[in-house]
Amino acid sequence: xxxxEIDFEIxxxxxFIQNGKxxxxxxxxxxxxxxxxxxxxxxxxxxxxxxxxxxxxxxxxDSPCCIKESLAEHVGADCIVHYGHSCFSQVNKIPVKYxxxxxxxxxxxxxxxxxxxxxxxxxxxxxxxxxxLSLNSHVNHLVSIIQKQIDKQxxxxxxxxxxxxxxxxxxxxxxxxxxxxxxIICGRKIEINQEEEMEKFSILYIGKNEDKYIEHLANNLAQxxxxxxxxxxxxxxxxxxxxxxxxxxxxxxxxLQKIKESATIGIIVTSQRNKGxxxxxxxxxxxxxxxxxxxxxxxVGEISETKLGNFANDIDxxxxxxCPENIIQSKFLDFYKPVVTPFDIEQALNSNFIWDGNxxxxxxxxxxxxxxxxxxxxxxxxxxxxxxxxxxxxxxxxxxxxxxxxxxxxxxxxxxxxxxxxxxxxxxxxxxxxxxxxxxIEN
Numbered sequence: 159x160x161x162x163e164i165d166f167e168i169x170x171x172x173x174f175i176q177n178g179k180x181x182x183x184x185x186x187x188x189x190x191x192x193x194x195x196x197x198x199x200x201x202x203x204x205x206x207x208x209x210x211x212x213x214x215x216x217x218x219x220d221s222p223c224c225i226k227e228s229l230a231e232h233v234g235a236d237c238i239v240h241y242g243h244s245c246f247s248q249v250n251k252i253p254v255k256y257x258x259x260x261x262x263x264x265x266x267x268x269x270x271x272x273x274x275x276x277x278x279x280x281x282x283x284x285x286x287x288x289x290x291l292s293l294n295s296h297v298n299h300l301v302s303i304i305q306k307q308i309d310k311q312x313x314x315x316x317x318x319x320x321x322x323x324x325x326x327x328x329x330x331x332x333x334x335x336x337x338x339x340x341x342i343i344c345g346r347k348i349e350i351n352q353e354e355e356m357e358k359f360s361i362l363y364i365g366k367n368e369d370k371y372i373e374h375l376a377n378n379l380a381q382x383x384x385x386x387x388x389x390x391x392x393x394x395x396x397x398x399x400x401x402x403x404x405x406x407x408x409x410x411x412x413x414l415q416k417i418k419e420s421a422t423i424g425i426i427v428t429s430q431r432n433k434g435x436x437x438x439x440x441x442x443x444x445x446x447x448x449x450x451x452x453x454x455x456x457x458v459g460e461i462s463e464t465k466l467g468n469f470a471n472d473i474d475x476x477x478x479x480x481c482p483e484n485i486i487q488s489k490f491l492d493f494y495k496p497v498v499t500p501f502d503i504e505q506a507l508n509s510n511f512i513w514d515g516n517x518x519x520x521x522x523x524x525x526x527x528x529x530x531x532x533x534x535x536x537x538x539x540x541x542x543x544x545x546x547x548x549x550x551x552x553x554x555x556x557x558x559x560x561x562x563x564x565x566x567x568x569x570x571x572x573x574x575x576x577x578x579x580x581x582x583x584x585x586x587x588x589x590x591x592x593x594x595x596x597x598x599i600e601n
Contacts, residue, residue: 165260166198171239172205174255184235186215188222188242191259221428221460224481225249243291243371245483246345258291263389265296268364269303272387275362275394276313282360282383288318288346288375290365290389300364316359318346344371344378344520345482356516357381363397366390372397374483380407380517409491410505410517413475413498417506420474422452426461426497428480438479438500438521445507463493470494477503482519 163169175183183202187195195214202212213233215226223245230238230252239255276285287304289297301317308315339349350356361384363372375384376397386397417423423446425439439455446453454473458465466476476497478485490497501518505511 162194162197163201166194166241167257168198168201168205171202171255171257174239175202175206175210175237178237178253180237180253181209182211182213182233182235182237184213184215184230184233184238186222186226186230186238186240191241192216221245221481221484223247223483225252225254227252244345245374245481247481258294260295261292261389263293263296265299265303267392268387268389269300269307271392271394272362272364273304273307275385275387276308276315279360283312284314284354284359286316286318286348286359286361288344288361288363288371290363290369290371291320293364293389294320316348316350318343318348320346344375361385362387362394364389367395367397370483373486374519376406377486377517377519378482407517410502413496413502414506416496417475417498417502420451422454422473422475423503424466424469424473424476425453425455426466426476426478426480427455427457428459428461428478435479442477442479442500442503445503449507451507461487461490461497463489466493466495466497485519 185195185199185202195216199212199214203210206212211233213235215229223243224247225238225240225244227238227249235252237253237255238249239257241257242259244256244258272287276282289300293300297317297319304315339351341348341350356379359382361375361379361382363369363375363384364387365371367386367388367390369386372384372386384397385394387394423442425442427435427439443453454469456466456469456476461478461480469476473495476493476495477500478497479500485499499519500521505513
């Protein structure tokens with residue numbers, strides 16, 4: 159087996175197609191890997207049945223990290239093989255096989271440098287280690303070395319893993335989280351105990367300084383310091399400071415004010431349709447309507463100032479419904495009108511929203527709905543407590559009245575007894591006096 163077949167996981171791809179009994183396969187390549195597409199297609203065709211159709215998707219200039227499900231549906235594809243970096247945007251119904259870029263790394267050197275760096279940061283004991291997906295085939299070896307050599311009594315280290323089953327539509331949504339300690343953050347699975355707070359962790363990303371994923375981490379972990387281990391230079395640098403994070407949060411707060419002051423909101427839907435996009439658009443429209451705002455839906459291939467400029471006179475704020483890694487871009491800051499995220503809309507227009515201090519470019523309706531349920535439950539509990547207190551007060555008043563009546567009855571009975579005794583004494587005295595008089599007369 160040559161390097162091409164190993165790097166592009168030909169054997170694993172064939173097994174994926176055969177096990178799934180797929181008949182129409184789309185190969186989605188980013189621009190930098192398109193030069194290998196024809197060769198990969200030919201190798202796969204030789205190893206599969208002649209009845210199986212294999213298509214190459216080449217029109218992926220915008221957001222190649224996203225699964226182009228709508229384009230695959232044009233040829234009736236029943237699965238997609240995605241090559242290169244991915245943001246893991248969820249798809250509606252087409253199974254996906256992910257194949258990442260592969261490089262040859264000196265894992266022993268990398269692990270040695272990382273351990274040395276961690277031990278030099280005496281004040282930072284809690285770490286979450288993310289990694290570029292080009293390391294995915296080496297990560298088990300890397301983690302094994304670090305766990306064996308690091309002092310577990312001194313450091314609390316979590317690893318953010320990629321696992322296929324968390325992003326496959328072949329799995330039910332409820333199976334994505336196997337226990338309450340597992341979280342999905344920026345497309346990676348992390349095991350964090352419920353009592354542990356994300357804010358206490360420092361972040362170490364293993365990749366390259368220019369990786370777009372670093373910005374994605376920064377946007378979603380706005381309260382964490384982020385360090386980068388560069389695989390090119392084998393050095394560690396502080397990439398995202400807490401000061402930069404504060405500026406980012408302040409910037410988003412300015413957008414919140416613009417959303418609240420707006421009269422019209424333009425909902426931008428890009429050409430790639432991800433799972434939940436229709437629900438997101440509907441949810442934003444409802445929030446805007448309840449806040450007295452008008453919404454317009456705009457469909458574009460790629461968000462640009464020129465395209466949005468056509469609507470600048472009619473729309474006050476744009477909200478992008480896009481993949482998590484492309485929903486915030488530095489170029490948006492130069493646009494004439496604000497381009498915000500669904501999270502910004504949720505914060506600005508949902509009166510039940512509870513902010514935990516973290517920003518999110520990912521849409522989590524389960525959590526957002528819980529805010530509304532939480533408020534409803536609090537109100538229900540409040541009403542129940544009020545009713546309980548009312549009943550207690552009524553019972554208490556009733557008991558007090560009963561006790562008071564009992565005391566009054568006792569007093570009344572006591573008075574009656576006293577009167578009766580007095581009458582008896584009077585009668586007795588009267589009888590004595592009568593007897594005394596009779597005796598005197600007789601004498």
